[in-house]
Amino acid sequence: MSIDYVVKSAEKIKNMEVRGAGRIAKFCAKVLMEYAMEIKKNFDEEMKKAAEILLNTRPTAVSLYNSIYYVMDYSGESDEEKRESLVKRAKEFIEWVDTAQKEIGRIGSRRIKSGSTILTHCNSASALSVIKEAYRKGKDIEVFATESRPRYQGHLTAKELSAEGIPVTLIVDSAVRYFIREIDYVIVGADAITVNGSLVNKIGTSQIALIAKEARVPFMVAAETYKFSPKTLLGESIVIEERDPAEVAPEELRSLVKIRNPAFDITPRHYIDLIITEIGAIPPEMAYLVIKERLGYRLLGEDELKLSVHHYD
């Protein structure tokens, strides 16, 4: 296996063949582990090269950064010891993703009353874990899924939930206010949570939050603790990914007008009622503590791996 394998894997993340904040984090841990098992010499340099390639794929999902930093925080003297330590850390991270999503389902589903209608946006494994678990517990629920232009991840959500037997209504993104009176809860996922408790999630999320607040519908976020951004504790802001205009309009229009295609937006914390994490349901104000207690080792240790990030190319 050569570095080409890492480059090809990074390409899958960029073109969204592998997508969803949790899924890409888990995928990166797996690719780093597989690459580490094949390296014959110059372990540190080779791993650093691989980590940088993966890091420079999608700038917003902080889970990617947290996954890479977690795995790359290996120790050992010889290459063999380093490899063993890295593989162990990668397996730990993968396990973290799997158990966190299940736990979020367990904790979040308690909040859902039978007979309710839930609105979700995009396609979040964590948000759907809450919904599916509520349904499995026998609660009578139904779901409104937004189509989530321009990539239509809402179609994935609709298929996934209806395969479970949950009744789903698919709506266009701009119909949320029209239907809000029929909704009891909004549940979305997260690409990042900042130190002040703001949510970075699929474009359109902040409009939904605004509508929910106006209608007094609880707005909940399902986010594993590796979605919290340690860098924001040091004052850095989250980079919002702008994707190819070709996702939005055909060439005949692109040649006439400018097109902007931000993939994410920011929902301030006062629109968020609750963040459901694997360590409990918390108010957004507690984001600071989660970052300090759970992810602080990334900031304080001498493990600043000095990987270069060029997200603007």
Ligand SMILES: O=P(O)(O)OC[C@H]1O[C@H](OP(=O)(O)O)[C@H](O)[C@@H]1O
């Ligand atoms: O980790 P989970 O909960 O699956 O997904 C979290 C978020 O990742 C997705 O991003 P994209 O579709 O990869 O751009 C959506 O914004 C979704 O809410």
